Amino acid sequence: MKKLLLVFVGSLLCMSIYGQRQCGSMDHLHQEIEQNPERAKVLQDIENHTSNWIKHNADNSERAVVTIPVVFHVVYRTSSENISDAQLQSQLDVLTDDFRRLNSDADGTWSQAADTEIEFCLATVDPNGNATNGITRTSTSVNGFGTNDAVKFNSSGGKDAWPAGDYLNFWVCNIGGGILGYAQFPGGAAATDGVVCDYRYTGTIGTATAPFDLGRTATHEVGHWLNLRHIWGDGGCGVDDFVSDTPTSDGPNYGCTPTHVSCGSTDMVQNYMDYSDDGCMNLYTLGQKNRMQALFGSGGFRASLLSSNGCGDGNPPPPPPGCDDNLVTITLNFDNYPEETSWQITNGGGSVVASGGTYAGQADGSTLVIEECLVDGCYDFTIFDSYGDGICCAYGNGSYDVSDGSTSVASGGSFASSETTNFCVGGGTTPTCDDGIQNQGETGIDCGGPCTACPTCDDGIQNQGETGVDCGGPCAACPTCDDGIQNGNETGVDCGGPDCAPCGGGGNDVILAHFFESGWDGWQDGGSDCYRYSGTRSWEGSYSIRIRDNSGTASAMTSSSYDVSSYNSLEIEFYFYPNSMETGEDFFVRYYDGSSWSTVATYASGTSFTNNSFYVATVTVNSANYNFPSNAQFRFQCDASGNADRVYIDAVTITGIGSGARIAEGPTQTIREVGSGNEAKIGRDLDEDGFNAYPNPASTDLTIESEDVIQSMKVLDITGKVVASRNVNATQTKLDVTTFQPGVYLISIHTEDEVVTKKFIKQ
DSSP, rough: OOOOOOOOOEEEEEEEEEEEEOOOOHHHHHHHHOOTTTTHHHHHHHHHHHHHHHHHTTTTOOOOOOOEEEEEEESSSSSTTOHHHHHHHHHHHHHHHHTTTTTTTSSSTTTBOOOEEEEEEEEEEEETTBBBEEEEEOOOSOOOOSSSSGGOOOOTTTTOOOOTTTOOEEEEEOTTOOOEEEOTTTOOOOOGGEEEEEEEGGGSSTOOOOOOOOHHHHHHHHHHHOOOOTTTTTTTOOOOSSTTTTTTOOOOOOOOOOTTTEEEEETTTTTTTTOOOOOOOOOOOOHHHHHHHHGGGGOOOOOOOOGOOSSSSOOOOOOOOOOSSSEEEEEEEOOSGGEEEEEEEEEETOEEEEEEOTTTTTTTTOOOEEEEESSSEEEEEEEETTSSSSSTTTTTEEEEEEOSSSSEEEOOOOOSSSSEEEEEEESSOOOOSOOOOOOOOSSSSTTTTTSSOOTTSSSOOOOOSBBBBSSTTOOOOOOOTTTTSSOOOBBBBTBTTTTOOOOOOTOEEEEEOOOSEEEEEEEEEEEETEEEEETTSSSSSEEEEOOOOOOOGGGGGOOOOOOOTTTTEEEEEEEEESSSOOOOOEEEEEEEEESSSSEEEEETTTTTTTTSSSEEEEEEETTSOOOOSBBBBBEEEEEEOSSOOOOEEEEEEEEEEETSSOOOSOOEEEEEEEEESSSGGGHHHHHTTEEESSSSSSSSSEEEEEEEEEEEEEEEEETEEEEEEEEEEEEEEEEEEETTTTTEEEEEEOOSSSSEEEEEEEE
């Protein structure tokens, strides 16, 4: 087998450039997938069905010949574009001769040349059941339709398609631009399904123009419509057309060069899916035949054509060959959106043994009956709806039924995105949720899928084998007071909380570090004079909190409550930007000790700061002067007039300093200007703090540098949960962030003298 590379192609167009056939498939690939990514999935589903059908049915010699009803839509502006019935009939004759290998130029050059057992008839019955000659003629004012499918709609000067599930729509028009024709692969919209050929390259008489005057443009395009790829697979020697008996080639062939060699073998330039001139083409292969025939197998995308009454027969197709195993019948009653419905059958090993859909070619509300032959065993039948609303009952009363001949083994219609039912045929034992086996659909032994949920390490239950709730045994080790990690209920690394000894020995912990990029970060909005601001007055990122005047808590931002009982002192660092604050107007930092509020720092315009510049301030309070309770809070409040006098607070970090640290006498505060305008953003201030972390954002490794020796570091997510911590004892270290979920994180480094906290982003 050659290497298979699945190339999703929506529509393909063929054109003549300097007398050579050309095809712009890749341009249409990009357009189709960009406009509707779901298109790629539909083509992959068809590809899966094709592979499965060929595997099980390619050697079946009892298949009936497929006859496809054709309707020609002639859209013309001039009399020469309005080609004759005889010219159209000559094209239809070429299609049948070429596909049945009755063409007079067939030769024995390639032993794999085959009769595809597909032929074509001119429609005799229209969609309303009335007699027709299979030709519509539409006068238009359009001079050249191009390849945007305008020819396929009355509203754009063309002609609406007949139902794609019953007819091959064949438009003939002046495409323009030297384009010979183009086709839509299976799986596209029903309204545009079919082929288009220029009036100069249709049939063998009249306006047919050499060297494309033998009707082979249509043979090539109908090949695409029946899921054939170009003979060289639209790539080099390592790319293929999904057909095993066509030689690998490195590109198209033009004119007629039957001895051309590429990729170590002679190119099949006579194949209808190459770019050779019409007079050089003369065959499809057995492999191409099987690929096309798969579309008409049970569940195939174009299987509905088998029951079309377009050519006046109207009789159902002959029954499939006898099934020596178990015949399973699938009945699909579609809602108003057949193009959303698909299904598959998987065996006990999880392999897909049959599939079908989606069904854009089926009429709304129509019924499709599919037969599959299954060996003895148990299977899962799954029906899908790509929109997620099932097939009943919001948009039509659709339903489905799966029968083994005597019993309905699966049925329904009202579901969301999918519904799965397990069934057995040929005496297989129906799986249960207590048989001690991990059956198909279960995610564990007797659990998951149709059974009760399997135990997990985050279900809040101490399951069998765990030594604690969601920890120990098969889960991660349970937290301890000596694991070097600040666990959820500890106030420091291996200390504090209800389980471990009180924190001490000088340990420092970041209690909060808030940047307001994703919200208020737990702070309370004071009211009309306090709001979350986005703009250049924010120190880092885009957001900060703006406060103004002194109308009580309406002008204040207040933190959540925090347990600070294990610390000796608290260090509050924040950045601010004052605007239009008049001389003497001030703002202040307040601290709640469990019973009352105290002002611990005041900053006045003209004394502490001037307007329109960024400042960083630090306030330290200690347990010698203030009570440190389990419900401490912090507040920023502004005392200014009610005009444009405002202060913007950002990057607030509060650090708890352990009991072993030296205690300062009374509250202390520092302030320094760090720049004005956007050029003062935090990335430029990192070196001034003696700390750097890069690259930021990071995807693999984050490098951390410090002027002082880093004793330890920890990483917190935006909720404050510690996700990593370790001892360092160096001025530079690297952090592997590949396992982190994308988002915002805080990195806190501890040196001998201070704790520095900065934000970084994991991509």
